[in-house]
Amino acid sequence: MITNELDNVICVGVFIILNQVFSILSESILKQYSYYPIIMVD
Structure with missing residues (x-):
């Protein structure tokens, strides 16, 4: 029981x-992409 709870x-x-x-990575990725114009992404 103890090992199960620990797991x-x-x-x-x-x-x-x-x-x-994941949230930190997605935020930094969004900040990086926001610097580029949307036309380049298209």
Whole structure:
């Protein structure tokens, strides 16, 4: 039971960290693309 709970805590922690990293990456990518004109993306 103890190891099972520990696994759950680790999974939740990794999930939260991945969510934060993904949000930071998507924000920086959006900032990078916003510098270029929209015509170049088309």
